[in-house]
Amino acid sequence: MRKRNIIISIFTVVIVGSVIASIFLTKVPPKYYTRYGVELGTNVEISYATRKGNAKEVVDKMFSEFEKYDRIFNPWIAGSELYNLNHSDGKWVKISPDLLYVIKASMNFAQLTDGVFDPTIGRLVPLWGFNTDNTKSWHLPTSQEIQESLKHVGYKNVEIKGNEVRLLNGVWLDLNGMMEGYIDQMLIDIARQNDPESSGFVDVGGTVGIIGPKYGDQPWIIGIQNPRGNSNDSIGYVKLYSGYVGTSGDYERYIIVNGKRYYHIFDPKTGYSNDYFESVTTVSTRSIFSDGFGVFSMVAGQSAMEKMASKLGVAYYAINEQGQVLKNDEWQKYEYKP
Amino acid sequence: MMNGKNTNTNRKIFSKWDLILLVSLITAFGLWIGLRQFAPPAAKAVVLLDGKVYEVIPLNKNAYYKVYRGDTYLMTLETRPGAIRATYSTNWIFPETETNQVSVATGWISKEGETIISIPNKIVVYTEGTKERTTYDAMTFQN
Numbered sequence: 001m002r003k004r005n006i007i008i009s010i011f012t013v014v015i016v017g018s019v020i021a022s023i024f025l026t027k028v029p030p031k032y033y034t035r036y037g038v039e040l041g042t043n044v045e046i047s048y049a050t051r052k053g054n055a056k057e058v059v060d061k062m063f064s065e066f067e068k069y070d071r072i073f074n075p076w077i078a079g080s081e082l083y084n085l086n087h088s089d090g091k092w093v094k095i096s097p098d099l100l101y102v103i104k105a106s107m108n109f110a111q112l113t114d115g116v117f118d119p120t121i122g123r124l125v126p127l128w129g130f131n132t133d134n135t136k137s138w139h140l141p142t143s144q145e146i147q148e149s150l151k152h153v154g155y156k157n158v159e160i161k162g163n164e165v166r167l168l169n170g171v172w173l174d175l176n177g178m179m180e181g182y183i184d185q186m187l188i189d190i191a192r193q194n195d196p197e198s199s200g201f202v203d204v205g206g207t208v209g210i211i212g213p214k215y216g217d218q219p220w221i222i223g224i225q226n227p228r229g230n231s232n233d234s235i236g237y238v239k240l241y242s243g244y245v246g247t248s249g250d251y252e253r254y255i256i257v258n259g260k261r262y263y264h265i266f267d268p269k270t271g272y273s274n275d276y277f278e279s280v281t282t283v284s285t286r287s288i289f290s291d292g293f294g295v296f297s298m299v300a301g302q303s304a305m306e307k308m309a310s311k312l313g314v315a316y317y318a319i320n321e322q323g324q325v326l327k328n329d330e331w332q333k334y335e336y337k338p
Numbered sequence: 339m340m341n342g343k344n345t346n347t348n349r350k351i352f353s354k355w356d357l358i359l360l361v362s363l364i365t366a367f368g369l370w371i372g373l374r375q376f377a378p379p380a381a382k383a384v385v386l387l388d389g390k391v392y393e394v395i396p397l398n399k400n401a402y403y404k405v406y407r408g409d410t411y412l413m414t415l416e417t418r419p420g421a422i423r424a425t426y427s428t429n430w431i432f433p434e435t436e437t438n439q440v441s442v443a444t445g446w447i448s449k450e451g452e453t454i455i456s457i458p459n460k461i462v463v464y465t466e467g468t469k470e471r472t473t474y475d476a477m478t479f480q481n
Contacts, residue, residue: 015364036453037389038460043453045476063389133429133458180481206479214475223474230444232452234474249480252440281478291481338473 030199030215035059039066040074041133042180042205048191050198058194062187062202072099073179075122075172076131085165086122086172092164100163102175102182105288109178109296110155113308117296118268120157122172123149130253130264140257146271153268177295181244181287184209207246207291221336227251227278227319236281236317236325239336244287248294249279265298275321276301283315283334290314302326381469383422385415386462397422397465405461412459413441420468421448429458451475 030049033056037044046062048055075082085093095103106119127149129137141149157168167173187202191211199212201220214220219241223234227249238245250273254263263273280294293314297305302320306328309316315330327335381397385405395403397420405413414426424441441456447465451472454463 012360012363015360036386036462036464038455038457038462041457042481043455043457043462045453047475135429176481201476203476203478205481206477207481208476208478220475221473223472223477225477225479227480231440231455231479232444232447232449232472232477234472234477237474238478245478247478247480252480279480 031055032200033059035063037063037066039063040070040180040183040205043203044205045203046187046200048198048200048211050191050195052195052198054194058191062190065183065187065190069098069179069183072096073102073175075174076126082173082175085167088167090166090168090170092161092166094164097163098182098186100160100165102178103158103165103173104160105182106173106175106178106292107155107158107160109288109292113296113300115155115268116300116304117177117292118153118155119173119175119177120153120155120167120171121266121268122174123152123170124266124271125174125264128255128262128264128266138253138255140255140262150268150271153271178288178291180204180207181209181246181289181291184244185287207244207287208240209244209287209290210240210242213241219336224281224317225249225279228323235319237336237338238281238283238317238334240283240334243283243285244290245281245283245334246287246290246294247279247281248291248298249277250275250298251278265295267299274299274301278319278321278323280305280316280318283331284312381420381465381467383415383417383463383465386464387412388460392461395422397468405459407459413456413461415454415463418446421446422454422463422465423447424454424456424463427456427459427461 032047032049034047046059048059072081074080075086077083081096081099085095109117110119125131127141127145129139152170154171157171159166183204184202184207188209188211191198199214199216201211202209208222210220219239222238222240222245224236225231226233226235248265250261250263254261265273267274277298280297282290282293284290289312293312296308297318309328315334316328317331318326320326383395383397385392387405387407392405395417397417401417403415404411412428413424416423416425423446427439427441441454444454447454448468449470449472450465450468452465
């Protein structure tokens with residue numbers, strides 16, 4: 001009887017131990033820490049997993065960076081670095097490496113696009129009232145006001161010497177066309193410095209950058225917001241293991257006057273928005289292109305978009321004003337169909 | 339004597355009832371572990387204000403909730419089983435502005451991965467533990 005009880009006990013311990021071991025030894029997918037927020041006047045989502053076990057700490061550190069970037073890039077807050085540069089009356093101003101990088105990238109893209117993408121449209125933004133969330137201040141300026149502002153637009157008025165910048169002819173910089181992609185890139189660097197094998201994504205104002213593949217070997221599925229739907233309504237999907245996806249569109253900051261839609265991306269030659277596309281989504285290995293290409297395309301139209309996409313090697317998914325979807329061959333690599 | 343010895347040797351280590359008890363115990367233990375590991379949590383909505391958790395709302399009944407910053411009213415949320423929506427939102431910075439309420443236009447959210455966002459009020463609402471989740475992990479939208 002005693003021998004029997006001992007055998008039963010050993011048998012039970014072995015079975016129960018095996019069950020517990022199998023639970024703990026089974027490869028479980030990494031647990032993602034996800035944090036949402038509203039930063040830099042837009043929504044932010046970061047999802048992150050690392051085997052080092054400090055995902056929350058790293059994501060919190062990434063979020064703490066936004067205060068710094070707001071003090072650098074917000075052109076509408078007195079005292080920010082960009083505000084001070086815009087109000088420097090043509091003097092040389094020493095600037096931070098972050099601001100210098102984005103200004104240089106914007107200037108290079110302006111040259112590449114022969115000024116179709118132009119970061120010096122800064123004075124047009126408050127003229128239309130699009131620099132504020134107060135939708136009652138969004139309005140159609142007079143043509144005289146626009147002509148007057150256009151006198152202070154032109155990327156050739158930006159001079160760079162070492163870490164100093166001078167803005168001539170009263171131009172104001174608005175770096176929204178590339179800032180979010182740059183911040184994505186900087187935050188991803190923080191994540192990878194913590195753990196090169198870590199995984200997740202950073203979404204700053206709809207520009208999504210990939211830290212590492214989902215669960216180590218799966219793509220992240222990124223929805224493309226339906227420009228005429230609500231904010232959770234996706235019209236297409238892209239699958240990304242790495243790189244960046246960004247979207248430009250006409251559907252968040254806009255007014256409709258006499259049936260015509262005017263939005264916040266201006267043609268630097270006319271001072272008005274163009275009506276080629278509802279949205280342009282871009283996938284690129286470079287963060288500055290995932291933002292800048294969309295702005296360029298919204299201004300330049302289909303033919304120029306196609307040529308520039310070939311030149312840069314980016315993939316695009318555009319919806320024109322008739323609601324038709326246009327996408328290039330490169331897009332097939334990334335398209336996800338559920 | 340011989341008979342008695344043979345009977346003792348042939349006696350089974352486990353009786354039928356021992357085996358049933360053992361299997362039941364192991365099954366119960368496995369189920370308990372499994373449920374703890376994999377059982378979905380109850381559906382709820384997390385309301386963030388200024389980046390911090392303002393309220394966690396169970397999505398199990400029809401109800402209304404109001405969000406305040408200090409004494410200032412910001413938003414009304416309505417729940418029904420498994421879903422939540424914003425029915426009204428002010429603009430904290432510009433109280434006279436009532437147009438372009440993206441948060442209200444978002445409508446009901448009921449899947450994990452969906453959000454209600456009010457940029458001026460710095461409010462984010464998202465769901466957890468709902469039956470479905472979105473096809474996408476993140477959304478790209480105009481910047």
